[in-house]
Amino acid sequence: MKRISYIVFKYLLGILFVFGGIAHFTKTEFYLKAMPDYLPLHEFIVYSSGVLEIILGLLLLINKTTRKAAIGIIVLLIAIFPANVNMYFNHTDFPDMSETSLLIRLPIQLLLIAWAYIYTRKKD
Numbered sequence: 001m002k003r004i005s006y007i008v009f010k011y012l013l014g015i016l017f018v019f020g021g022i023a024h025f026t027k028t029e030f031y032l033k034a035m036p037d038y039l040p041l042h043e044f045i046v047y048s049s050g051v052l053e054i055i056l057g058l059l060l061l062i063n064k065t066t067r068k069a070a071i072g073i074i075v076l077l078i079a080i081f082p083a084n085v086n087m088y089f090n091h092t093d094f095p096d097m098s099e100t101s102l103l104i105r106l107p108i109q110l111l112l113i114a115w116a117y118i119y120t121r122k123k124d
Helices: 002-026 028-034 042-060 063-089 099-118
Strands: none
Touching (some): 002 028, 028 042, 042 063, 063 099
């Protein structure tokens, strides 16, 4: 049962990242608004992080690349954390999201990091 949960949750995380990456191309304006002003090349960062999310999500599903993909996901989550902080501090730019929901997104990042960390250990 433990093995089945491990695999099911690995696929859920991978699929979450694939769909999240696709959203960078279908909801680009949302991601552009999330970008902190001090970063350059907003469009490039949004699109490239979307591509990275898709690639890492897919690589997570391949046993041979699971560990490296999980490490990549952790690094990516750390890299995009400033965008989530920026969203919270500029909550008026996101009228469809409450200030509370934007605040809750911050610790969710930590949960996603912990979830990905599970797959950094040799298991497959």
